[in-house]
């Protein structure tokens with residue numbers, strides 16, 4: 001079997017020395033201060049090349065972004081051939097390459113992968129990559145390009161993209177010329193595909209008032225503007241927070257209220273993207289001036305309601321719709337889905353890969369995290385049924401056409417803020433609904449998320465889709481005893497996968513009760529076996 005050219009590896013790797021830090025490929029790939037990432041991204045180039053060779057030269061995607069993190073951070077994620085997140089089993093290989101302390105160790109780590117994974121190094125490697133608008137992106141791309149040279153990968157730089165666009169392009173390249181061809185592999189192809197489908201979906205319906213779209217001063221701003229010409233007069237939008245020149249403004253948004261600098265008014269409809277445009281939330285201001293958030297749970301409910309109706313109107317009875325949530329989904333949303341829409345709901349651990357995987361089990365699987373990341377997956381057999389259906393009345397034919405267009409407007413590879421925006425706008429346009437009418441499906445229970453800084457979050461072990469703790473021993477019983485005292489109370493504790501904290505989620509019948517529950521559990525966790533680190537937060541009870 002061929003081996004790696006060690007001189008080539010040494011000379012390239014010397015340009016990207018590894019700092020002392022330890023790195024881990026987690027839910028969000030590698031993500032941290034940009035200045036620490038040079039060697040990590042260089043080695044990710046090697047990893048992506050190996051992944052491509054392992055998959056017979058299929059195209060692998062690499063996205064350089066730190067999503068909603070501050071501008072000084074950056075990160076990298078590897079995308080598998082059909083646009084999914086890289087297979088979980090490879091995360092430990094990514095971590096091993098990133099942590100090899102010297103060139104020799106790196107050489108050995110590569111060869112360990114080659115032998116244990118039976119990678120044929122003579123196979124070709126094809127990699128495509130893109131980055132968001134962060135200033136550090138350009139230098140990190142150069143590090144990636146050097147990494148790709150180690151194993152002689154063929155590569156294409158797609159420049160500045162949203163994360164979902166890179167996922168889309170990766171899938172297009174790997175399906176080109178097959179019956180599953182996903183589209184033209186370019187940003188332009190992406191705009192054309194989404195715009196054409198959206199136009200079909202809103203044809204003949206009166207236009208809604210303009211959407212006020214906050215792009216978090218991130219890559220969504222230039223890319224959404226690039227898309228506008230393809231939409232013609234099918235959609236009207238006012239873009240705000242579109243300054244990508246001043247990096248300090250990136251992601252200045254805050255939780256559960258309107259972004260800084262945006263004055264909201266009653267009667268308007270708002271949406272916000274995150275920094276790499278794979279998440280979206282909607283909101284509006286009520287007549288009594290309260291801020292109302294329409295989060296991922298609300299989008300999932302709206303989408304499920306609409307798709308169920310459409311399937312029924314199309315006269316198709318063998319397509320089942322299911323919804324996937326995490327424990328962070330508002331309890332009222334789960335009730336609505338189960339009891340009003342009568343759809344099956346699964347709960348899985350946090351992280352898009354778990355939701356995506358579970359959604360594949362349904363004919364049409366709707367999945368969303370409460371924070372706005374999600375999409376709808378149509379199974380191959382559902383698509384076959386939708387494309388074979390003819391309909392025996394004009395109404396059925398219209399519904400079938402809408403279902404087909406819906407499967408085109410929705411990015412099936414990953415949660416996509418653009419796609420999800422067009423999904424919501426489609427439904428609101430078809431129904432002629434204001435955000436307030438949409439919001440009336442159910443009323444969210446008040447909820448609160450609290451972070452507890454602990455000495456060692458790895459001692460927290462969960463089961464039941466992270467809703468119950470098995471360790472530290474006895475803590476779950478203590479949590480349950482507190483929750484019991486609250487009407488509609490629900491609370492769970494889990495270690496974060498992306499931050500060095502433990503998260504406490506609480507919901508209850510009223511706002512004061514919710515806050516009390518969250519701060520009681522926060523205090524309980526902080527004090528339990530002296531788990532807490534630093535000063536005990538004053539609000540903890």
Ligand SMILES: CC(=O)N[C@H]1[C@@H](OP(=O)(O)O)O[C@H](CO)[C@@H](O)[C@@H]1O
Pocket residue numbers: 027028328350351352369371495496497498499503
């Ligand atoms: C409560 C919450 O919002 N958690 C986020 C956050 O995960 P944690 O494991 O909770 O840190 O980052 C993930 C990756 O971006 C995202 O998938 C998830 O929803």
Ligand SMILES: [Mg+2]
Pocket residue numbers: 067068274275276277278279
């Ligand atoms: Mg993101």
